[in-house]
Amino acid sequence: MATIRREASAKWQGAGKDGQGTLTTPSGTLRETPYSFHTRFEDGQGTNPEELIAAAHAGCFSMALAFQLSGAGHPPQELATTARLTMQQEGGGWRIATIALQLRAKVPGIDKAKFDELAAAAKANCPVSKVLNAEITLDATLEG
Numbered sequence: 128m129a130t131i132r133r134e135a136s137a138k139w140q141g142a143g144k145d146g147q148g149t150l151t152t153p154s155g156t157l158r159e160t161p162y163s164f165h166t167r168f169e170d171g172q173g174t175n176p177e178e179l180i181a182a183a184h185a186g187c188f189s190m191a192l193a194f195q196l197s198g199a200g201h202p203p204q205e206l207a208t209t210a211r212l213t214m215q216q217e218g219g220g221w222r223i224a225t226i227a228l229q230l231r232a233k234v235p236g237i238d239k240a241k242f243d244e245l246a247a248a249a250k251a252n253c254p255v256s257k258v259l260n261a262e263i264t265l266d267a268t269l270e271g
Contacts, residue, residue, distance in 0.1 A: 137162075150174065177212050177223065184226055184255045185210040192249035196234055199245060204233040212261075223261045230267040242269045 135157065139148035149159040157174075165171030185208040196203050208230045215224040228250060234242060246267040250256055256263055 150179075177214060180223065180255075180259075181210040181212040181226065184212075184228070184253075184259070187253040187255035188228055188230075188249055191253035192230075192232075192246055195245040195249045196237070196242075199237075199241065201234050201237040201241075204235060206233075207231045223259065225262045225264065226259065228263065228265045228267075230265065231270055232267065233270050237269070239269055243267060 135150060135152045137148055137150050140146055144164045147161060147163040149161055150157045151159055161173035162175050163171055163173060166173040167175040167177070188210070189206045189208045192206055193203055208228060211227045211229070212223060213225045213227075214221050230246065232242070232246075246265060250263060250265045
């Protein structure tokens with residue numbers, strides 16, 4: 128059985144609200160990318176963990192669906208997914224409560240029922256969906 132490992136690193140300096148940090152990945156996609164209280168809870172310059180989780184979920188779901196569709200003989204022309212993550216304050220902290228996936232797909236030759244079945248399977252089985260302890264919804268539109 129294959130095993131895949133990925134990593135990222137974070138550096139943080141200073142107090143929680145006034146401090147700042149950077150995120151780096153070995154691939155170089157993130158290279159000392161700034162994050163802070165302001166990028167997480169306001170609209171500061173940089174990224175934040177939740178934005179990265181939303182990006183990871185949109186990408187994971189799209190790739191999982193591409194495999195599902197291709198395996199069923201309907202390779203997609205285009206899958207455009209947006210993941211909208213909502214955090215809610217809970218007790219003394221925060222939690223990721225929901226992620227709403229919105230998909231617009233161009234898949235030649237597939238009927239809506241089969242498309243919906245494969246999209247639901249991709250939502251349930253992509254690795255990022257499996258790791259999240261949040262309600263995940265899907266609004267999937269098959270175009271043209």
